[in-house]
Amino acid sequence: MHRIGFVGLGAMGSLMAKNLLAKGFAVAGYDVRPEAGAALVAAGGEAAATPADAAAGADALVLMVVNSAQAEAVLFEAGALAALPPGSCVVLMATCPPGAVRAVAEKVEASGRKFVDAPVSGGTAGAGAATLTIMAAAPPAVFASVRPILAALGDKIFHVGERPGQGATVKTVNQLLCGVHIAVLAESFALAEKAGVDLELLLEIMSGSSASSWMLKDRGPRMLQDEPEVSSAVDIFVKDLGLVLEAGRDLKTALPLAAGAHQMFLAASGADHGRADDSQVIRSYRALNGRKT
């Protein structure tokens, strides 16, 4: 596989497309924002005018769109699936509900194309450094055929199952832990600041104790800022924890901590902080409990 169509050149997708270029793939990229296409051209790629143009002649079509509705629109309404050569492969890397992934896969495979369910974890930092974790589900031969693409984007490539939806399930579980870890960090900081504890020192102590988490080290410093740079927005976890709860409903599984965390992100979004860095879920706790002044 050499020629890649890439739809969704957002915060992560633009970095991933550049990593494919850096590894020698030819990339035709499409995004609703024309400036994203221009940036890809500047990096040595090709800007496609439509999703179908990105898919035409491609060995694989990578979708790094926002959600499953966009993936369906790109494939089935904007004509990308029809433009993709038969036998080529759709690689869905967006975070989608497992049930939606199964439905998309069914239509793609019925059309004579292959399908890989391959969501990622690692955020913009992982996307930029090509150190994403990729949780791929596909028949072994199909997985093997796209492995070089995945290896250009991440360094922790897992084949989690053969059936579409299994990658999405693992990603869902990942987001459950990530979302709750961020919210509980905010909960702990909210308690500590009410007690008058120095939060910088607290973060240093927790970073080296049994209370540590990847999210504590990553989001902790930004949680201590009032207007931090946005690495990933509150609304992303409103969506992702929503997907977690949807998976729980599908499987008839109660998820009390995920549900609680979702409410806190939702409240932050409702208070007009949806575009703030997700560390700012702490604002929900401050609104709930009052901030020590």
Added chain:
Amino acid sequence: MHRIGFVGLGAMGSLMAKNLLAKGFAVAGYDVRPEAGAALVAAGGEAAATPADAAAGADALVLMVVNSAQAEAVLFEAGALAALPPGSCVVLMATCPPGAVRAVAEKVEASGRKFVDAPVSGGTAGAGAATLTIMAAAPPAVFASVRPILAALGDKIFHVGERPGQGATVKTVNQLLCGVHIAVLAESFALAEKAGVDLELLLEIMSGSSASSWMLKDRGPRMLQDEPEVSSAVDIFVKDLGLVLEAGRDLKTALPLAAGAHQMFLAASGADHGRADDSQVIRSYRALNGRKT
């Protein structure tokens, strides 16, 4: 400071007292179990017949008892405070609610003695190796005066504030994060097993992803066993998350995730798993949701 009274020669306290002896302090130790005093004598210390005897003539009185009720009994009922020379220092290292620590500190300081709120983290391993994390709150001069004692017991000594209760708050925040991290891991595994995902592979993936936590790496492997060795029991988190919620009540701070996690540990204890390894909080989720068979 040279002469230390030490009350509470349990699993951790006995190791801590020996570390003080090894650093050249004179230690008079007391424990309700006489054999603990005998072991201290064998290590070069002195066995006190009562808490008051341990405190008599001491430069500092270290309390490594089970809870704040025991600390109060030792100081105010068994006469240790009255026996402690005026100007000497009480160092409370047990895990206690911040409000209780403040109340004890007030009575100690009103009597003309000094007080250091200095809970620890690191378990028996840290106690034995003198690598405890110590979260101390005291006025700077008082903290400086007991630093040699703390440095004999741990290697991560933090001065977290000047007011009693601030050390206990940091320890409380630590336990809040630890308890929720264990419970949410159980929640995520319960969802994944309902979806038919391979939990061993899932744990491997999460260990290297943004979903990782110290607890995931430590408790995760035991959570996949049905009857794991007990490292720390479910009932310890029933107690510790109870202290977290008590701190929240004192500070009028809602802690929804800690409250949810506490319920899951409590349910595990109620189902007669209180002495099982704390990873077995997953049994609460299985009881709640049914386990895929």
